[in-house]
Amino acid sequence: MDEGWTLAETQRFNLFINGQETPAQAGETLDSFDPVTGAPWASIARARAADVDAAVIAASDALANPAWRDISASDRGALMRRVGDLILENAERLATLEVRDNGKLMAEMLGQLRYIPQYYYYYGGLADKVEGAVIPTEKTGMFVYTEHEPIGVVAAITPWNSPLLLTTWKLAPALAAGCTVVIKPSEHASTSMIEFAKLFTEAGFPPGVVNVLTGYGDEVGAPLVAHPKVNRVAFTGGEVGGKAVYKAAAERLKGVSLELGGKSPNIICADADIEQVVKGAVSGIFAATGQTCMAGSRVLVHESIHDAFVARLVDFIAEARVGDPTDPKTQIGPVATKDQLRKVLSYVDIATSEGAHLAFGGKQLTDIGTGNGWFVEPTVFTNVTNDMRVAQEEIFGPVLSVIKFSDDDEAIRIANDTPYGLAAAVWTNDVARAFKFTKALEAGTVWVNAYRVVSYTTPFGGFKNSGLGREGGQEMIKEYLQTKSVYVNLGKTTPNPFVLG
Structure with missing residues (x-):
């Protein structure tokens, strides 16, 4: 438990790639500012394209690693429940970092951190509820079924206002689906994300399943979205940034979810x-x-x-x-x-x-x-x-x-x-x-007769310029899966190859 934990006056935070903290390859850093004083209180690694490539390769390798690829869905769910427990144990420490970065009330951030584990429990419980189907078909002698596989490496780009909560909206269903993830937090609120990522290693997730890149959008976010090994992008932020992500993802036909602005x-x-x-x-x-x-x-x-x-x-x-x-x-x-x-x-x-x-x-x-x-x-x-x-x-x-x-x-x-x-x-x-x-x-x-009520059980997202797709609820796990149809020939003869049957 982290009761009584205090924050040192000066802190340094590195990237988190392949299960380890690592400085940016160029050795650069940038300051994180305390909104209460207007002064810098920490330095974070300033990643660039080479670091993006390292993180995405780590995530891609983890996707193919039997330690993650072959784990049962039930065991994947157990890992998620374990990380939920660890988040709860470290809620005060993580909330303190978020407050220092973005200036939001400790009461709100601590409340969020104590609620975030519910997402991992919920999606951990759904991990082994993903089912394919046996499909009756008119094709004589064919046994046909579907199965659902992880879509691959996911880029999660998150804002500074509620970093860990809005990351979790993406991360929890992606992990439940069996994906690996590279997280790019806002340069204004990155410190809690590094400490957060360490909990996944502590929970037993294989190296490379969860990675974090800190730095500026044009230096990290843009090459991350464009990386050929990234299969899907989940973005929360402003309308301008969302449109840039959508355009870049479209160049490689990547799926996206965009949770953008509002004037509610x-x-x-x-x-x-x-x-x-x-x-x-x-x-x-x-x-x-x-x-x-x-x-x-x-x-x-x-x-x-x-x-x-x-x-x-x-x-x-x-x-x-x-x-x-x-x-x-x-x-x-x-x-x-x-x-x-x-x-x-x-x-x-x-x-x-x-x-x-x-x-x-x-x-x-x-x-x-x-x-x-x-x-x-x-x-x-x-x-x-x-x-x-x-x-x-x-x-x-x-x-x-x-x-x-x-x-x-x-x-x-x-x-x-x-x-x-x-x-x-x-x-x-x-x-x-x-x-x-x-x-x-x-x-x-x-x-x-209410306002600002959200739940892990319920979809959240926008109409019009407020974005594309939804986050939350049972359906969300499907956004990180792709469907494969399988035909098994049970007959004894091979059909005429010149006739599509």
């Missing part, structure tokens, strides 16, 4: 309970400092309760405690990077210039800690129309746009009027209205 509507009907919906709105946008793909960054409020809702919302977030994410009393932490801070503040200016009313926040906070951290006030804009940039573009920060609507049909029209379709929510006490919204909303996940 949180719809509040006239009959909703104000106290509950305020909590739901805050949870949707401010609980993770707005740094989540499913953030409810647009709140659509019925005009009859708009003013009361805004007044209660502003009072509620005015009491929110912004500060050190390791402090249990903190409710909102910093944004993860300096560039993200600049982006958030730039959208405050954009919204104001377009005529939105700044109802709360909008400023950088320089009175926390060293004064150099990347803290920004939770920000609320009213008088927003859905054609404004603040309502159409993903900000990925604690900025909420409040938009009025007059009836259900208008709410649905506004909700669907963005390029994205990742998530949505509706708050109402009317069951018929709830079902009307869930049917009409163009989103991969819709919540009723």
